[in-house]
Amino acid sequence: MAFTRKPQTFSASINEVTIGTGDKAVTIGGANILPLYTFDAPAKNKVAVGAEITDTGVDRTLPGIASYYEGAETMAEIAKRASEMPGADFVALALNGADPNGDNRPVEECVEIAKQVADAIDVPLVITGARNVEKDTELFSKLAEALQGKNVLFVSAREENYKTVAASAVMAYGNKISAESAVDINLAKQLNVLLSQMGIKPESYVMNVGSAAAGYGYDYVASTLDRVKDAALSQNDVMLQMPIITPVSQESWAVKESIVTEDDYPEWGDRETRGIDMEVCTAAAVIAGGSDAVILRHPQSVATISGMIADLM
Amino acid sequence: MGKFVVIGERIHCISPVIKKAMEEMNPEPIVKRAKEQVAAGATYIDVNIGPAEKNGPELMKWAVQTIQEACDNIPLALDTSNRAAIEAGISVYNRTNGKPIVNSADAGDRIENIDLAAANDAIVVALCSKAGVPSDNDERMVYCQEMLERGMEHGMEAEDMWFDPLFLVIKGMQDKQMDVLEFIGQLADMGLNSTGGLSNVSNGTPKHIRPILESATVAMAMNRGLTSAIMNPCDARLMETVKAADIIKNNFLYADSFLEL
Numbered sequence: 001m002a003f004t005r006k007p008q009t010f011s012a013s014i015n016e017v018t019i020g021t022g023d024k025a026v027t028i029g030g031a032n033i034l035p036l037y038t039f040d041a042p043a044k045n046k047v048a049v050g051a052e053i054t055d056t057g058v059d060r061t062l063p064g065i066a067s068y069y070e071g072a073e074t075m076a077e078i079a080k081r082a083s084e085m086p087g088a089d090f091v092a093l094a095l096n097g098a099d100p101n102g103d104n105r106p107v108e109e110c111v112e113i114a115k116q117v118a119d120a121i122d123v124p125l126v127i128t129g130a131r132n133v134e135k136d137t138e139l140f141s142k143l144a145e146a147l148q149g150k151n152v153l154f155v156s157a158r159e160e161n162y163k164t165v166a167a168s169a170v171m172a173y174g175n176k177i178s179a180e181s182a183v184d185i186n187l188a189k190q191l192n193v194l195l196s197q198m199g200i201k202p203e204s205y206v207m208n209v210g211s212a213a214a215g216y217g218y219d220y221v222a223s224t225l226d227r228v229k230d231a232a233l234s235q236n237d238v239m240l241q242m243p244i245i246t247p248v249s250q251e252s253w254a255v256k257e258s259i260v261t262e263d264d265y266p267e268w269g270d271r272e273t274r275g276i277d278m279e280v281c282t283a284a285a286v287i288a289g290g291s292d293a294v295i296l297r298h299p300q301s302v303a304t305i306s307g308m309i310a311d312l313m
Numbered sequence: 314m315g316k317f318v319v320i321g322e323r324i325h326c327i328s329p330v331i332k333k334a335m336e337e338m339n340p341e342p343i344v345k346r347a348k349e350q351v352a353a354g355a356t357y358i359d360v361n362i363g364p365a366e367k368n369g370p371e372l373m374k375w376a377v378q379t380i381q382e383a384c385d386n387i388p389l390a391l392d393t394s395n396r397a398a399i400e401a402g403i404s405v406y407n408r409t410n411g412k413p414i415v416n417s418a419d420a421g422d423r424i425e426n427i428d429l430a431a432a433n434d435a436i437v438v439a440l441c442s443k444a445g446v447p448s449d450n451d452e453r454m455v456y457c458q459e460m461l462e463r464g465m466e467h468g469m470e471a472e473d474m475w476f477d478p479l480f481l482v483i484k485g486m487q488d489k490q491m492d493v494l495e496f497i498g499q500l501a502d503m504g505l506n507s508t509g510g511l512s513n514v515s516n517g518t519p520k521h522i523r524p525i526l527e528s529a530t531v532a533m534a535m536n537r538g539l540t541s542a543i544m545n546p547c548d549a550r551l552m553e554t555v556k557a558a559d560i561i562k563n564n565f566l567y568a569d570s571f572l573e574l
Binding site: 185186187189190192193194197227231234235236237239240 | 315316564565566567568569570573574
């Protein structure tokens with residue numbers, strides 16, 4: 001008997017969420033297949049790739065990054081350059097300088113920077129905060145107001161501040177948010193339930209279920225992603241059908257492999273190459289696990305991952 | 314495994330309110346009960362119009378349309394011994410949220426309801442009995458096999474045959490309870506879906522006792538692999554038990570608010 005292929009599609013599907021406005025707006029989610037299983041059915045939207053920039057400036061110690069951003073000095077110039085990065089679908093502004101335990105940049109300054117960035121680009125904007133609950137609550141509220149109409153995605157609301165962030169960013173100013181749960185699948189679902197009980201519509205939020213650089217507890221991320229997709233698709237769990245965004249860059253450029261110099265570890269070779277490798281293999285893994293968008297830093301990582309997506313989706 | 318399927322039993326012509334509403338074709342009491350059950354977490358709503366010998370097809374069509382229009386096309390179980398009424402109900406049924414359930418067939422006089430389900434791409438409740446209560450599980454299994462074969466002959470998918478082990482009343486048939494649970498386990502081992510009228514077990518017991526017996530039964534039966542029950546979703550204890558058992562079986566991912574979902 002001839003082999004008949006039976007495509008594995010699900011009656012359930014991942015929600016679609018659109019960020020940005022106009023021709024360059026990006027929609028993620030929508031799939032009713034397992035991640036990258038495009039031989040079963042077409043994925044409705046491709047995984048989106050974001051080019052990360054930060055308010056603390058370009059890391060010009062890395063030659064590849066320095067040369068890509070050469071001549072771009074102001075935040076507007078840097079943002080414009082990032083938006084033109086081959087393979088990038090959106091720009092992700094990381095307000096690392098806002099961290100109260102670091103530069104503690106005032107909210108007003110952050111708003112000013114975000115506005116400069118938003119005005120300089122025509123692709124969607126994603127903003128990651130200071131990763132400090134109190135600061136982010138205030139920051140996201142003020143940013144949401146200043147960026148009303150831009151359909152910005154704020155990463156992320158957490159258990160401690162989801163109410164305020166959702167009320168201001170989504171309900172008052174019509175932007176999008178992501179709900180963050182640090183590799184805690186039950187919390188991921190609970191946050192989605194709480195947001196939905198507030199009246200936040202499915203098309204207005206995504207999830208960040210947590211990330212880790214490959215080799216640094218990534219197995220927990222993998223099993224979390226698997227369980228989320230299984231619940232969303234095969235169990236039709238509507239409280240886990242939100243698309244997933246994973247900020248890959250921050251983790252993968254913060255581990256030893258990406259930090260230590262070649263002088264200290266000559267046997268490890270070039271630092272920039274190592275960082276790119278960490279970023280690329282982590283991103284490839286979270287995409288295979290079901291992430292619908294990734295945030296990357298290095299132009300070569302963006303080119304590599306967007307090439308992979310183009311080949312596989 | 315998917316979530317346990319709760320089929321709400323509260324639209325039943327034995328209830329005086331429903332009986333009157335069906336006689337007068339008054340949608341209000343029926344819609345109210347349907348909505349209460351949906352809000353309480355029913356996946357399917359059973360529509361029992363009785364034999365309805367006078368106007369079965371007309372009544373079932375009306376009931377199906379009335380409930381589905383009011384409740385966002387909630388899927389329904391069409392519950393009557395009147396075959397023409399089931400067919401009529403299916404003819405106006407909206408499948409957006411699930412196939413109709415033919416409730417029910419058995420291995421005796423009502424075996425043709427399997428053919429009816431097959432012809433209409435419906436699910437069928439297949440009662441493992443022929444005439445009266447089966448004496449033991451061997452007999453139940455014979456009926457199960459007969460019906461399974463019948464379904465296969467008519468092109469049904471096994472997953473659309475929901476076998477009913479026939480829950481028995483505790484007060485009077487206490488010694489048979491474990492047999493029923495054992496049989497549910499046998500169905501599950503064969504990979505078959507199952508359902509049944511859960512409230513049978515507590516018939517004749519005081520009102521405050523009923524949810525306790527039904528909750529314990531459903532938890533024990535879910536442990537054996539029961540995939541659905543025809544039951545009262547408006548009973549909080551019973552629904553909490555089903556939801557908690559679904560969590561323990563990993564049919565549904567835990568979140569602190571799981572009881573509200």
